Amino acid sequence: MTRSASGFGRRLGLAAALSLPLAFPAMAARPETVRVTVAEYSNATGPYFEKMAKQFTQANPGIDVKIEVVNWNSLLQKLQTDISGGTNSDLSIIGTRWLLDFVKDGVAEPLDSYMTPQVRDRFVPIFLKPGTIDGKIYGLPIAASARAMFYNKAMLAKAGFPDGPATWDEVVAAAKKIKADGGYGFGIQGKDVETDVYWYYALWSYGGDLIGSDGKAAFDGPAGPKTLDLYKSMIDQGLTEPGVTNYSRTDLQNLFKQGRLGMVITGPFLIGQMAKEAPNLQYGIIPVPKGTTQSTYAVTDSIVMFKNSKVKRAAWKFLDYIFSKEPRVEFNKNEGFLPTTIAVAQDPSFADDPRLKVFVGLMPNAHFAPVISGWEDVAKDVIDALQSVYLGNAQAAPALQQAAAKADQALGR
Amino acid sequence: VSRRLAAAARTGKQPGRAVVLFPHGGAMLPRLSRAGMPLLLILPSLVLAIAIIIYPFFVILRLSFANVSPFGQLRGFVGWANYANVLTDPIFYGSLLRTLIWTVAVVGGTVLISVPVALVLQQDFYGRSVARTIVMLPWALSLAMAAILWQWSFNADYGMINGMLQSLGLISAPVQWMARAETAFPVEIGIGILVSIPFTSTIFQGGFSSIPTDIYEAARIDGASAMQQFRFLTLPLLQPFISIAVVLNIIHVFNSFPIIWVMTQGGPDNGTHILVTYAYELAFRLGRPGPAAAVSVVMLAIVFVFTGIYLRLRREDV
Numbered sequence: 115m116t117r118s119a120s121g122f123g124r125r126l127g128l129a130a131a132l133s134l135p136l137a138f139p140a141m142a143a144r145p146e147t148v149r150v151t152v153a154e155y156s157n158a159t160g161p162y163f164e165k166m167a168k169q170f171t172q173a174n175p176g177i178d179v180k181i182e183v184v185n186w187n188s189l190l191q192k193l194q195t196d197i198s199g200g201t202n203s204d205l206s207i208i209g210t211r212w213l214l215d216f217v218k219d220g221v222a223e224p225l226d227s228y229m230t231p232q233v234r235d236r237f238v239p240i241f242l243k244p245g246t247i248d249g250k251i252y253g254l255p256i257a258a259s260a261r262a263m264f265y266n267k268a269m270l271a272k273a274g275f276p277d278g279p280a281t282w283d284e285v286v287a288a289a290k291k292i293k294a295d296g297g298y299g300f301g302i303q304g305k306d307v308e309t310d311v312y313w314y315y316a317l318w319s320y321g322g323d324l325i326g327s328d329g330k331a332a333f334d335g336p337a338g339p340k341t342l343d344l345y346k347s348m349i350d351q352g353l354t355e356p357g358v359t360n361y362s363r364t365d366l367q368n369l370f371k372q373g374r375l376g377m378v379i380t381g382p383f384l385i386g387q388m389a390k391e392a393p394n395l396q397y398g399i400i401p402v403p404k405g406t407t408q409s410t411y412a413v414t415d416s417i418v419m420f421k422n423s424k425v426k427r428a429a430w431k432f433l434d435y436i437f438s439k440e441p442r443v444e445f446n447k448n449e450g451f452l453p454t455t456i457a458v459a460q461d462p463s464f465a466d467d468p469r470l471k472v473f474v475g476l477m478p479n480a481h482f483a484p485v486i487s488g489w490e491d492v493a494k495d496v497i498d499a500l501q502s503v504y505l506g507n508a509q510a511a512p513a514l515q516q517a518a519a520k521a522d523q524a525l526g527r
Numbered sequence: 528v529s530r531r532l533a534a535a536a537r538t539g540k541q542p543g544r545a546v547v548l549f550p551h552g553g554a555m556l557p558r559l560s561r562a563g564m565p566l567l568l569i570l571p572s573l574v575l576a577i578a579i580i581i582y583p584f585f586v587i588l589r590l591s592f593a594n595v596s597p598f599g600q601l602r603g604f605v606g607w608a609n610y611a612n613v614l615t616d617p618i619f620y621g622s623l624l625r626t627l628i629w630t631v632a633v634v635g636g637t638v639l640i641s642v643p644v645a646l647v648l649q650q651d652f653y654g655r656s657v658a659r660t661i662v663m664l665p666w667a668l669s670l671a672m673a674a675i676l677w678q679w680s681f682n683a684d685y686g687m688i689n690g691m692l693q694s695l696g697l698i699s700a701p702v703q704w705m706a707r708a709e710t711a712f713p714v715e716i717g718i719g720i721l722v723s724i725p726f727t728s729t730i731f732q733g734g735f736s737s738i739p740t741d742i743y744e745a746a747r748i749d750g751a752s753a754m755q756q757f758r759f760l761t762l763p764l765l766q767p768f769i770s771i772a773v774v775l776n777i778i779h780v781f782n783s784f785p786i787i788w789v790m791t792q793g794g795p796d797n798g799t800h801i802l803v804t805y806a807y808e809l810a811f812r813l814g815r816p817g818p819a820a821a822v823s824v825v826m827l828a829i830v831f832v833f834t835g836i837y838l839r840l841r842r843e844d845v
Contacts, residue, residue: 191811198599198816215814219596304706305795357703359795360683369684491813501796505707 146428147178149203151193153415154183155257155383158448170435177428187307190490197221197420204423205433207256210244210416211483217247218487223419224250228430236437241454244482245416253416254437255454256445259381260412260473260480261315263403267396269297269376278377278400282316282344285377285403289353292376301366301378302345304358304504310496311411312363315379316341318481320405324492325484329525331518333496334511341405342510346503358504371395381413382473386450399472412480414454491524584827590820597814609821618797619822622805625712626781629801633719633783634776637727638769644724645731646761666725674789677718681705681790708798711791715799718786723779727772734768735761774837781830802826 152163160183167179182203184192190212196202208216216222229251234242237255245253265278273291275284289299303312314324314333322337348354355361355369367384369375371392378384379402388395402410419429435441439457446453446464452473453459464470483489499517502508591609594602613619648659665673680687681704689701705711738761746756784803787793793800793808800808802822810819 190814194597194599194811194814215597219598219600221598356700357683357706360703360706365684488814494808494813497794498797501794505796507796 145176145178146425147180148205148425148429148432149180149182150432151182151184151189151203151206153186153189153207155186155449155451156387159183162445162448166436166441167432169441170432173435174428174431177425177431179432200422202420202422204425204429205417205419207415207417208253209483210253210255210414211485211489213245213253213416213418214247214485214487215489216418217252221421222252223421223423223426224252225254225419225430225433226250228426228433233434233437236455236457238454238456238459240477241414241452244414244485247485253418254433255414256417256436257415257449257451258412258454259383259451260476261311261379261381261402261410262472262476263377263379263400264370264384265377265398265400266370266373266375267398269295269373270398273376278398279403280400281404282319286344286348286353289348289376290351293351293353298355298369298375299353299377300348301361301369301375302349302354302358302504303363303366304361304501306362308363309500310493312379313342313345313496313500314411314481315402315409316344316405318409318411319402319407321407324481325486325525329486331492331521331525333521334514334518337405338514339511342500342503342514346510349504359501370397381450382452382470383450385469386448399469401472401476407479409479409481410476412477412482414482486525488524492521495520495524587820587823590816591824593817593820595816595820597816599816605817609817610825612818613821613825618800618805619802621797622793622800622802625799626801626803629712629716629719630777630781632716633723633780634773636716636720637723637776638772640720641724641727641731641772642765642769645728645735646757648728648732649735662728663725665722668722670722670783670785671789673722674718674786677714677786678705678790681714705791706795708791708795711795712799715786715790718790719780719783722786723776727776730768730772730775731765734765738764770841777833778830782826802829 150163150167152159154160160181163181163183167181170179171177180203189208193202193206193208213222234251238258241255241258242251245251245255263278265275267276269292270276270278270288272295273288275288279285279288285300292299303309317324317333317337320337320341322335322341323332326332326335349358355366355375361369363380366375366378367380367387370378370384371388373392373395385399388397401408417433419426419433423429436445437455439455439461442453442455442458443461443463445451446458452470453461453464458464486492495517499508499513503510503513592604592606593609594605596602644662648655648662652658668676681689683689683701683703683706686704688704689698692698693701702710704714742760743756746760751759782803784807787799787801787804788807791799793804803826806819806822806826809815809822
């Protein structure tokens with residue numbers, strides 16, 4: 115409303131009626147307001163973006179930046195509602211896996227016309243790729259991460275694997291020892307966002323894939339039931355935390371911080387949380403266990419500009435600013451993500467961090483989320499199948515076949 | 528007044544006459560604008576009804592026959608495809624059944640508990656106003672906030688419910704309340720009952736105070752026991768209040784969204800979905816406004832049918 119001409123006029127009229135002298139400076143300056151929706155990665159996300167907004171406005175007095183912090187679980191819902199109602203912000207962080215849906219509906223603005231070659235060269239190419247659709251850049255990688263296994267050194271040493279397990283067989287063997295010592299062996303995520311991904315780790319490590327080259331669901335191939343049975347047998351033997359369908363990624367990480375969980379697969383963001391919340395717990399980081407092959411999941415989040423924005427120039431200026439070196443270094447330090455710009459990757463505080471190096475070393479074997487329309491449908495179908503198997507309501511093979519059939523419908527839409 | 532009358536005249540069938548006859552006196556007024564005045568008087572509520580009921584209803588109806596993108600763009604009409612889509616989804620039938628269980632259990636439980644609660648609060652005892660306040664307090668809390676509080680309370684690792692049960696020695700290991708629908712759904716029903724009690728017991732307290740006290744005196748003289756007094760005096764006289772409480776609660780509980788969505792989001796394994804959370808998930812998590820609109824229309828039809836049955840029963844009562 116404040117951006118539309120009539121809204122502005124009405125406000126001005128009101129202001130004039132209330133206090134005439136105040137109305138004129140407002141008209142003279144006419145500051146542009148850029149609204150930015152950001153996902154809450156941690157407690158530090160909101161304050162960080164507020165700080166960036168303030169610094170940016172100091173350097174660009176004509177532009178105000180308003181930050182809205184939204185929880186990940188409700189971000190897509192909020193954006194869909196806002197976009198349907200035409201009340202969306204100018205910029206927003208989104209999961210790159212949603213990007214195709216945004217582009218198909220003509221909601222996202224291609225950024226190529228704003229991007230000078232110098233700006234483009236700032237980015238690590240592999241992270242710029244997921245935000246590129248049909249040769250056009252729609253999303254800039256605001257965050258990137260890969261996944262690796264975190265293990266509790268004391269628990270695993272006692273179980274006979276001081277360097278952590280290298281294969282799934284070793285995970286099972288170690289978990290049995292940990293269980294005998296009264297701990298939870300291997301954490302399995304059973305609810306909320308990325309419950310599906312937590313199973314893809316194993317699926318990929320046995321050579322399975324999510325979507326086949328024909329664009330159809332492929333997770334019900336031979337590796338599917340095999341790996342799901344592996345998870346289910348660990349649950350049945352009590353080698354995981356009890357009640358897996360009650361544990362989100364955050365819940366698993368909390369168990370790990372409390373020293374109750376031996377092994378968990380998650381992203382580099384846990385490093386920073388450990389330093390703050392469990393500084394005395396000794397842990398190691400190793401690749402995702404091997405099945406027949408070594409693999410991991412890599413994911414980027416993108417920041418996009420909406421097509422209906424009325425302040426695109428100003429919004430781009432803000433993007434340009436937050437992707438310059440200092441703001442990026444601070445963001446990565448706060449959140450513990452992998453550097454997405456070359457300047458940050460070369461910064462000693464990241465280049466020399468041995469823990470981050472584990473994650474960077476995994477990148478050559480990383481699977482990115484496939485660029486498909488209807489990712490959320492596929493995720494939901496897979497999560498339904500996983501939960502029904504984890505709960506003992508269904509067998510792995512038929513549950514996955516059913517999910518694949520449903521996913522194919524969504525993929526064909 | 529003259530402006531209003533002129534407006535009435537404009538909407539009326541005989542504008543010329545109304546204006547001409549006006550000076551002859553107020554007594555003529557009702558008859559002149561017989562056509563216009565009532566319409567004018569109901570116009571505000573009519574406009575309001577159109578704006579907040581009829582217009583959204585047609586939007587939903589239209590969406591339910593359309594292929595709509597996740598961001599609300601109409602991509603064309605698909606006939607009954609959205610309905611077919613929903614009516615072939617097993618999750619829909621699970622949700623339908625659970626909606627029934629949810630509504631009956633929450634409304635039934637609420638009424639069953641609220642009658643004794645209201646009875647107790649009706650008695651004169653020391654600290655009654657404190658007790659009344661305590662019973663009323665949950666009402667002041669928004670449903671979503673109450674649900675979040677309960678979610679924490681039922682957390683398996685550090686929730687107060689498991690802590691309390693363990694320190695009482697009732698359970699040896701923490702119960703994973705939210706891990707299975709078999710425990711999660713009853714917990715949600717319990718919370719649904721708890722948050723509905725304040726409103727319902729308030730209605731009943733109002734009902735009790737409308738019952739004259741002398742009939743109890745007469746009953747006591749005739750030797751009626753307390754139980755008999757309750758059965759033959761209180762309950763029948765409370766009947767209209769129970770009916771109204773049941774109807775209002777059904778309407779409210781049938782569509783009640785926050786408790787289930789906050790605590791389990793319909794999961795795990797779709798085991799706690801009711802129709803409204805199912806529709807919400809379709810629209811806002813899976814980005815399918817079309818089928819979600821179809822679910823809404825089906826829900827509306829269900830409410831319509833039940834309202835019809837209720838009205839018929841009421842008529843037979845009278």
